[in-house]
Amino acid sequence: MNNCPEFPRLKHSRAGSVLSSEFRTAKTMNSSDSKSKGFTLLEVLIAVAIMSGIVTVIYASFSTASRSVAQAEERRDAADLARTLLTKLSNDISNAYYNQFMKETFFYGKKSSAELDAPRFDTIALTTLTNWRKPDSKETDLWEVGYRFEEAPEKNGTMLIRKEKREFGTENTPLEGGMDYALTERIKSLRLRYFNGLAWSDDWDNTSQRSLQLPKAVEITLVLDDDSLYSTKVEVGSAALGQ
DSSP states (O other): OOOOOOOOOOOOOHHHHHHHHHHHHHHHHHHHHHHTTSOOHHHHHHHHHHHHHHHHHHHHHHHHHHHHHHHHHHHHHHHHHHHHHHHHHHHHHHTBOOOTTOTTOOEEEEOSOSOSSSOOBOEEEEEESOOOOOTTOOOOSOEEEEEEEEEOSSSSSEEEEEEEEOOOSTTSOTTSOOEEEEEESOEEEEEEEEEOSSOEESOEETTTOTTOOOOSEEEEEEEETTOOEEEEEEETTSOEEEO
16 A cells, blocks of 8 residues: 555646736737837838928928019019109100200100110100209209110119209200219110101101101100010100000
8 A cells, every 4th residue: 555645636727727828918918019119210211201292392382482472573573663764754755845946945866776686775865844843943844854874883784864954044055964863774675766747767856957846756665674575655745645
């Protein structure tokens, strides 16, 4: 008879198996959670690329809008300048005054170049009834006004100069003296033509031909440095026909 004590047999416990299985599952879930807490390098690069594309599109949109606004402002400034110049010229021409028995009155227009394709920088000088008289002065409405071109002092190009001469009388020589005012450097071409009632011509000069009266009308064609073109016809002694 064997006197060795018998040890109870360990039986497979279902509860232990379930706990072990749950432990492994929990371990696996913890491992998965630890992996999903951060971004991979590939994901970061993709996000940066997408963000860069969005920023590029936004910048391009703003840049295009800015250029459009700048171009619109430039066109508006050019139109304002052209309107101002045409108004000044039209006002002086429409109010021109000439008397063949008064040598101090005249109307003089000169074509700048004989070449057909060359830019025109025509000049004009005349006596006109547009003087803004100073208070308590002996000035009259009649004065001498002229437009001519000179080389711009600091830029390659030409500058439009307006001359105003208030000292008016028989002792003053026409086309001499007066004050010069620089108007603009943006003119690419200024063409003037004169209508005598039958035909148009590029010149008009009654300083030497006193019997030559005022032209019936003057055509003004102005081109600015952005190639925008403006034109009007002015009846001498009346308002502009149209712009």
